[in-house]
Amino acid sequence: MPMTSPARYTPVAIVLHWLLALAIVCAFCVGLYMADLPFSPLRLKLYNWHKWAGVTILALSALRLLWRLAHRPPADLPMPAWQARLAHATHALFYVAFFAVPLTGWAMSSAKGFPIVWFGVLPLPDFVPKDHDLGELLEAVHAWLAYGLAALVLAHVAAALKHQFIDRDGLLARMSLRRP
């Protein structure tokens, strides 16, 4: 059977994918680490960096969503219909999480009375009031959404590896930073 090279994602989509993958993994790990630190300058620094990263991820995700809506992704590789549906559902949930996780973090910052000043320069508006109980609630929601996003990442990576090494259908080439 002749191997046909599948169409790739656009270069902008590929760069955004890997950049955001890196940023999200870093922000998740820092978030996990900083939450248990004692009150210290390091904790304060990491919280601010985490918030700056989160807002950057939010902005890049908005750009990514617009790009995704304006550019057709490559067609599905041959696979059972349920797998294609599951893949599409995972991708849709990813986009929900790209917005939900940073936005709940932003709201949580406002509710706790520590608004975000992006990179220490640009003050972001508060869209929820300073409220202790609301802050605690948003903290829990932010954490669980982040765990949800982490679970999506694991499923996404497992599926990609299955395509690459079990199905051997060359799926990763569609998102590779190296040109074929």
Add this chain to the structure above:
Amino acid sequence: MTKLLASLLLAATFLPAQAATLQPEKSDLSFTFKQMGVPVDGKFRKFEAQLDFDAKKPEAGKIAFTVDLASVSLGDPSFDKELAGTPWFDTKRNGKATFVSSGIKPTGPGKYDVAGKLTIKGASRDVVVPITLSSGVAAGSVAIKRLDFKIGDGEWADTSMVANDVTIKFKLAFSGL
């Protein structure tokens, strides 16, 4: 009855000026500082003031102000516990901050510069606090440097994390002023 009331009023008019009394429930003492560019507001819940002031002779006026440092709050109990600790207010050893005026100078209608000594954590600095006085309420703000008073000592002395500038804002309502 009318005569009695009239004589009471007359007596009140000629009584020597009484020291004004602070009305804590109508007063506020707050502060603002920045951590990595983020403005953070806090307040003190307990403070006292002794004011002896006559608008006709402002220069002769005196004010003594005491703040219970353990009543500090950023609105979150976990932060408040940290602020009470040794690097910050060290409230076990330094329960009170005080301001004692040394001179009051009128600068305009209802406006005064109050010079005095501010003491926090055993360190004293001379400060001039501009205030406006209207209908029994003295309001104003003053900027201080937190490191002058070793507030946020040791690892917290890094002003790129927590700025050195702190603005103290107050609104003090007095009865009998």
